[in-house]
Amino acid sequence: MNLDIDKLNVKVGFEIHQQLSTSSKLFCSCKGDGSNDEGYDFNFIRVLRPTKSELGDFDKAALFEHAKMNSIKYYSKVGYSCLVEADEEPPHEVSKDALETALLFSLALNSNIVDEIxxxxxxxxxxxxxSGFQRTMLISTGGYLDVDNFNKIGVQGICLEEDAAKLISTNPLLKEYGLDRLGIPLVEIALDPISGTPAEIVNVALTLGRLLRSSKRVTRGIGSIRQDVNISVNGGQVVEVKGVQQLSQLIKVLDYETKRQYGLIKIAEEFKNRNIDESFIGDKIEDVTSLFSNSSSKVIKKILKDLDPVINCIRLRGLRGLIGYEPVEDVRLGKELGEFVRFFGLGGVFHSDELPNYGITISDxxxxxxxxxxxxxxxxxxxxxxxxxINNLLEPxxxxxxxxxxxxxxETRSVTLDGTTIFSRPRPGSSRMYPETDIMPIPVDNNLLDSLKDKIPLPWNELIKGIMKKYGLNMKLSEQIFDSDYYxxxxxxxxxxxxxxxxxxxxxxxxxxxxxxxNNLDKDLLTDEMILDIFNRLDKGLIAKESIILIFEKLMKKDCLSVENAINSLNLTKLDDTDLFSTLDKLFEDNLSIIREKGPNSMGVLMGKSMAVLRGKVDGSKINDYLRQKLETFLNEGSSSSSSS
Incomplete structure (x- = not known):
């Protein structure tokens, strides 16, 4: 379904979370790159519970998480986490490097820096x-970002905060996290809501991302930058979509969430048309376990095998046909409720508009x-x-x-790989925030800000011109390498x-x-160390230029775990000139009949057959030069012989 975004008055606000490239974490001296791939040294288990704010209120998002009742197992690696991450030691001083970077971004965005952090x-x-909380600090408010087609987009605020732990696995009883990422410095930049085409909105995220990367103080790659996107349509509420990592994914999220919200508004109109009294919704709940004790449904049988199982029926008066109503493709009340139930670790939910089905009969x-x-x-x-x-879920x-x-x-929703969104939790309230008592306020003086003015990152267009001039690249390649993870x-x-x-x-x-x-090969398997190794070998003349993509492919397929193994597997040991010329001479002799028939046009055949044997072992230009010279000599000698005769 194609929706007119202008008529829906879609508003989009960005909160960009960018990891900073620092030598340490934000509140301790552990490694700040989160690159632990060596496994973990020890683990411990915690159960987290909500506490009241200073005003005596519970945050509703915290209460929701507590209702799911997960135990949490944490894994730690020496050097990548310490007692600070385990909440067994107070935080150390704020990383000066991280604080300086956050101040630089504030200056670059013309934001008003606070006097005391x-x-x-x-x-x-x-x-x-x-600890049950994330440490964060407001650095500045206000300011603007210059973006094509928008002139100036307002900045709401810039914060410096710690990244969360890395989720390893989850099930209804236990969550597992790695602590190597917890505490890595993040800068959060929140922009004013905007309206525009999907391409224009994506360009805003791209422009801000380029500004951050131009500082050379941020990390790159999947997971290093995450966008929380606040989306609303005319007549609706603001929905926060967390964790958008790629621009291509952002376009899909905007499309999906716009359709979803429009569909929910149409469902609400049907509620209104029916004049449904709220007190009729869920006015009767009954334990119907005994009715299904002899059911042949596989799903019901699985439910009844659970620990202390129960099956409840909730009456929804006047809502016949509305749970399965689909005003927009794939937008249904039943689907929304199914997502909600699954988030409580339950899968056994059915509604009347989809029955009989799943082995549940008309008689049932x-x-x-x-x-x-x-x-x-x-x-x-x-x-x-x-x-x-079930008892914890019924009222919600x-x-x-x-x-x-x-x-x-x-509410807050999470993004999936295909750009759809799923329920995550209610939007947090003001009861969520309270002061950190273990860290003194940090004054910001003019001397510090003056010392940073020469370090403010250049605008993107100036940076691209600098790359073109310094390295002799054309504009397209300059933009590609800068926007990549490999600059x-x-x-x-x-x-x-x-x-x-x-x-x-x-x-x-x-x-x-x-x-x-x-081609669905995993570039994350190709580490910086591997790439450095490959180009070092090329510089030393140990491999040919044409071998690089072949080695990349082997490593990205996980066929080989090291550059050395990939080279040996592909038999890419570079030939010396003696072996090369001997191989080419033999190939030339074997194809004399084609050479005599095609003359100069036989060069393509010779190159094709040569590369089939020598690809990756010798630079193609060297093969081409040798064969071309040999072919010209052969043809000239043949021509001279004909003239003499």
């Missing part, structure tokens, strides 16, 4: 912070309607699982159905291997890797 605790009990439905007093105008929900979990589930009566619910590596490679062409290096790091990635 106060570290705050933001309540988070989903398990991603051992008739018995249930009679037992729960369900009329022909009513809908119902069947939900089953562990009794304690009914409340959620009632909320949909009013359209879009203000810092590109500069390192040219410093350590000055004899290699910058254009060649840039094309390999952008075009070749992108081409292989499009």
């Amino acid at each position: 106060h570290v705050m605790r933001k309540l988070v009990i989903d398990g991603s912070n051992v 439905i008739d018995s249930l309607k009679k037992s729960v007093d369900i009329s022909s105008d009513d809908a119902f929900i069947i939900i089953g699982g562990n009794r304690e979990k 589930l009914i409340k959620r159905v009632i909320q949909f009566k009013y359209g879009v619910i203000a 810092n590596l590109f500069e390192r490679l040219l410093i350590s291997n000055p004899s290699i062409s910058p254009t060649f290096v840039a094309s390999k790091l952008t075009e070749d890797i992108v081409s292989l990635s499009r």
Whole structure:
């Protein structure tokens, strides 16, 4: 379904979270790159509980997370986490490097820097912070970002905060996190809401990302920058979509969430048309476990095998046909409720608009309607699982159905790989934040700010011109290498291997890797150390230029775990001139009949057959030069012989 974004008045606000490239974490001296790939040394288990704010209130997002009742297991590696991350030691001083970077971004965005920085605790009990809170500090407010087609987009605020722990696995009973990422410095930049086409909105995120990268003080790669996107349509509430990592994913999120919110508004209109009384929704809940004790449904049988199982039926008076109503493709109340239930670790939920199905028969439905007093105008929900979990879910589930009566619910949602969104938690409230008592306020004086003015990152267009001038790249390749994850590596490679062409290096790091990635090969398997090793071998004359993409492919397929193994597997040991010329001479002799027949046009055949044997072992230009000279000599000698005769 194609929706007119202008008519829907879609508003989009960005909160960009960018990891900073620092030698240490924000509140301790542990490594700040989160690159632990060596496993973990020890682990511990915690259960997190909500606490009241200074005003005596519980944050509703924290209460929601607590209702899911997960234990959390944390894994730690020496050097990558310490007692600070384990919440067994107070935080150390704020990283000066990270603070300086946050101040630089504030200056670059013309933001008003506060006189004194106060570290705050933001309540988070989903398990991603051992302490149950995330430390954050406001650096500046106001300011603007210059973007094509928008002139100036307002900056709401810039914060410096710690990144969360890395989720390893989750199930209904246990979450597992790695602490190597917890505490890495993040800068958060929140922009004013804007309206525009998807392409224009994406360009805003791209422009801000380029500004951050131009500082050379941020990390690159998947996971290093995350965008929380606040989306609303006319007549709806603001929905926060967390964790958008790629611009291509952002376009899909905007499309999906716009359709979803429009669909929910249409569902709310149907509620209004029916004049549904809120007190009728969930006015009767009954234990119907005994009705399904002999059910042949595989899903029901699985529910009844749970620990202390129960099956409840919730009556929804006057809602017949509305749970399955689909005003926009794939937008249904039933789907929304299913997402909500699954987030509580339960999967056994059905509604009347989709039954009979799943092995639940008409006879089962008739018995249930009679037992729960369900009329022909009513809908119902069947939900089953562990009794304690079901009891914790019933009230929130009914409340959620009632909320949909009013359209879009203000909530936080997570993004999936395909750009759809799923329910995550309610939007947090003001009760979430309170002061950090272990860190003194940090004064910001003019001397510090004056010392940073020469370090403010250049605008993107000036930076691209500088790359073109310094390395001799054209504009397209300059933009590609800068926007890639490999710009810092590109500069390192040219410093350590000055004899290699910058254009060649840039094309390999952008075009070749992108081409292989499009074939579903994993570029994350190709580490910086591997790439440095490959180009060092090229600079020493140990491998040919043509071998690089072949080695990339082997490593990205995980066929080989090291550059040395990939070279040996491909038999890419570079030939010396004696072996090369001997091989080419033999190939030339074997194809004399073709050469005599085609003359100069036989060069393509000779190159094709040569590269089939020698690809990756010798530079193609060297093969081409030798064969071309040999062919010209042969043809000239043949011509001279003909003239003499």
